[in-house]
Amino acid sequence: MFNSTQLLDAAMVVPGFPWFWEQTLTIKLTLFCVVFAGYPVVVHIVSFFKKKPERMDSQSLAEKLYDDLKVAQQAVQSKDQDIKALKDVIDGLREPQETPEEDSHAARAEAELAKGNFELAEAFYLKQAQKDEESANESALKAAEAYRNAGFLVFMNNPKKAFQAYQKSVELDPNSAEGWNRLGLLQSLFGKFEDAKIACMRILQLKKNDKKWKAVAYGNLGNIHSAQGNLKSAEKFYNKVLLIAKGLGCKDTMAPAYGSLGLIRKIQGDLEGAEEFYNKALEIGKELDCKERIAIQYGNLGSIRHSQGDLNGAEYFYNKSLEIGIELDSKERIAIQYGNLGLIRMSHGDYDGAEKLYNKALEIDKEIGRKEGIAANYSNLGLICIDRGDIAGAEEFYYKALELDKELGRKEGLAVRYGNLGSIRQIQGDLEGAEEFWKKSLTLYKQIGAAPMIEKVQGWLDELEENKEN
Structure with a gap:
């Protein structure tokens, strides 16, 4: 497109024709079209005077997109990491492409991305990754970066599908801490904890002198050990994070x-x-x-x-x-507090009010795919069923919650569900069944180190033993 200097240079093409400058604007434009035959000068001149819409810088656009994401879409990385990933996606779309078709695809993808639609950008990066991967060895790093961007976008609609893209990225660029971080976080999200630990160790090997990356890896390891119920190990890693963060301010x-x-x-x-x-x-x-x-x-x-x-x-x-x-439209936060307020209503004996709140929370958790919340609300609804004498209904809810906790690998959740199922067996008069579930619950609470619950479940088992003797 012409700028003001280019327009001046164009005018100088006809310096020997003073009569030219005496003509009307229409004639001048017509003569320009003749001089530059085959080139749409008029279009460029008109577009020059037409004010262009300002384009938001990639950082600001990334921050806006992050704020607009569903909570379930923000689950894999930290806020800063997610915003950086979005910025990388946007910057990649704004880079000059090799063909006009690719330029057009990138422009349309960015326009859709700004509206919160990720499909075109996802397709663009997958296509770029495949092209770079097939071209030559020197394109491996470019392909890995494209796969990382594609994986982030794929996660928005289908987290499990993102595995393939992230796995490809570390295969092509095994020295990318960013690639290992994203893969490890996704593995952790789906309960693949040992694989996630390996990814964290790769980051520590690659970034042994980078304190910020070490804090990221230690934090991830803390979360993994916490989810597995290894609280002492988790505490050790969180303290490492805290020490680094304090040093860096x-x-x-x-x-x-x-x-x-x-x-x-x-x-x-x-x-x-x-x-x-x-x-x-x-x-x-x-x-x-x-x-x-x-x-x-x-x-x-x-x-x-x-x-x-x-x-x-x-x-x-x-x-x-x-x-x-509610102010932030954070559905995860809303669901959690509906569940907590339901517990308050139960403590006051308002079971109908509690049930309404649990169902509200459950509906939101299903919408955003928060399995931990779904399990907790199933468990709470089971308590409502017990109060109403619907033992079969309670058992059904507890087993649903148990399956989700098994899928997530959450020891604390499993301990709670086994405790609940033990109570069901006790109500049914199946004391051996109650003992079996409570022993499972106790073992898990001991592994976690949850002192109050260890005491409580041990008390149930002691009472059960006394009843057997009597």
Whole structure:
């Protein structure tokens, strides 16, 4: 397209014709068209004077797209990592392509991406990856990058399909920490914990002198061990993250580490220690004006009050978290707090109110595909069934929850479900069945180190033994 200098140069093509400058604008334009026969000058001149719409820079567009994503689509990476991945996708689409057709495809893909539609961009990167992979060895790194971008986009609509793209990316570029990070996070999401650990170790090997990458890998390892119920190992990794984050002055990394350490303390029964960590995380969230983090810690503090028997205090914090969740349209946060408020209603004896809240939470969790939440709500609805004397209905809900927890590899969830099923067997008079389930539950709680629940389930088993003797 012409700029003002190009227009001046074009005018100088006819310097020897002073009569030219005396003509009307229409005649001048016509003569330009003759001089530049076959080239659409008029179109370029008109487009020059037509104001172009401003294009948002890739960072701002990436941040906007992230905010518009469903919570389930934000589940694999951290916010910063997701925004970086989106920026990489956008920057790649804006690079000059090899053919006009590819330029057109990239432009249309970006336009659709800005509307929240990922399909065209996904197709573009898959096509680019395949082309680069087939061309020559020197294109392997380009193909790996294209597969990483494609994998991120595929995840938006079908997380399981993203495995193939991420796996291809590390095969073509085994030295990419970003590639291993994305693959490992996806493996962790689907319960492939040992594979995820290997991916984390690859990152640590590749980035042994990079503190930020080490913090990422340690945080991922902490999450993996926590999900597996290995709380001592998880705590070790979270403390490593905290040490690095403090050294770098990175408060955005410190906050989730404090929150994770607080959760470990709560499971272990140290409510004061948990509250201290949650308040540290909350303070940072407020300092950074990060409403999502503030909402998370309000919910965590509500759970502390709930465990202490302070129902009013728990309800206060749950509602504060819910308000922010609604403001941010964070469906995950809304679902969690509906479930928590349902527990409050149950404690007050309002089972109908509790059931409504559980079903609201369940509907949202199914919509966003949050299996952990679905399992928790099935379990809660099972409690409603027991109160109404519907033992068969309760058992059905508990088994549904159990299958999801098995799929996710969550020891804490499995321990809860086995405990619930043991209670069902006890109600049915099947004491041997109750004992079998409670022993499974106790074993898992011991593996986790959940002191309060170990004591509770052991109490059930002791009482059962006494009943057998009598």
